Amino acid sequence: MPDRITMQVARYRPEEDGGQSVQAYEVPCPKDWVVLDGLNYIKDRLDGSLSYRWSCRMGVCGSCGMTVNGEPKLTCETFLSEYGSGPVRVEPLRNFPVIRDLVVEIGDFMRKLVMVKPWIIRADEQDVSAGEYRQTPAELDEYKQFSMCINCMLCYSACPIYGLEPAFIGPAAIALAQRYNLDSRDEGSAERLDVLSEHDGIWGCTFVGECTEVCPKHVDPAGAIQRYKLTAALAGLKSFVLPRSAR
């Protein structure tokens, strides 16, 4: 176990010409250090100009996603020791515009989340005095997996379709839609269907499956999407055959 490791970090300074460059730093490598610890060491001791996002450092906030040795990872959950004697290459998350160094622009992602109407939609809201909406454990299990998303965007980074077609709504958004569609309290599937069955909605997905592979929370967005394709296809078929009764 080496006690120092080289981190090759991508730098980009918009105020200068010259595009992206790589800067190498040598950081200590205790057994329990993660990539984020290395970045914090660089910022604290070696080069304060390095910019990157992080917050909880325990894999629940979704802020610290970056590309580590070509793979999208949460840097707070990726141990330096996984890379042996190194070097460890840290780049900004792929498929997003880079604002500075390791910081990417996430506005597109945020807007897409909102597009799928991620809230309980009901025809009639129950009055508060009527008490709570009840749900059995089995009903909870139907959508629980899809509610575990921490919005880290690793799936968007891994998805080649999103890289090729930025209008594609993307894995996390569809999984989020499913989280509500499958919730027994929700009555909004038809509204979400309109958004998702656009051409850049679910039909752009070709089931590469990498989104599920990289998800740190085992949400399985690929599964959510394929399942939804079947639902949407049958609904689409119905609307073709019986245009009026479909709604």
Next chain:
Amino acid sequence: MAKRSLEPILWLLFSAGGVVSALLVPILVLLLGIAFPLGWLSAPSHEHLFAVLRHPLTRVALFGVCVLSLFHGAHRFRFTLYDGLQIKHLNELINLFCYGGAIALSLWAGYLLWVVP
């Protein structure tokens, strides 16, 4: 009102074709394309094959296999062209080529199976 696009139907055809081609095409390629020509298994007599082919059920089943597999292949290839070659801006041409090809070959299949003596 959900936009009335063809995508859901094309996807259903793709899925059905995927199942059918996954179940039947491997063994058919092995027998018809490799084992019989090479004589690994003695090729069935013409009499026997012809009798199987003529049967109306066989003809209908074969038609189904052909049409579904063709649409499966067409749909998949269309997306391969979009994403693999990044020529999505030529989408009208691609769709015409893929689905048009599938329709043309389906018509040929229908004709051939109809005219089996």
Next chain:
Amino acid sequence: MSDQSAEHPGYTEYHPRWLRRRPSTYWWLERRAYLAFITRELSSIFIAWFIVYLLLFIRAVSRGDASYQQFLAWSRHPVVLVLNVVTFLFVVFHAFTWFNLAPKAMVVHVGGKRLPASVISASNYAAWVAATAFVVWLLLGG
């Protein structure tokens, strides 16, 4: 900040200093998973080829014994043979990937409990064996 982005997903405002990296034409070579994916997708070409071959086979059988034998001789031609061997490999790859992934789309509930993916996969493979056996029986015996 302008609200145009809300109507045009994927559109980000004009920021000339944001670094935008476009995917390379060879993006599918960059990761093993992408290469496996493209290989799977290319099986579509071979499925189409096989249907053409099947139709030619059907036509040959329809025209009588002589044309059937001629067709078998033609399919012994090295180019055709190699093509069919490659087709076989791609088609088998398609079948395996299809049966492994199909459970994702089909969530089946039996008696209130969800069937595990392995059960659905297993039944797909069982169906494959049955279909194969049927075709063999049909063509060789019957």
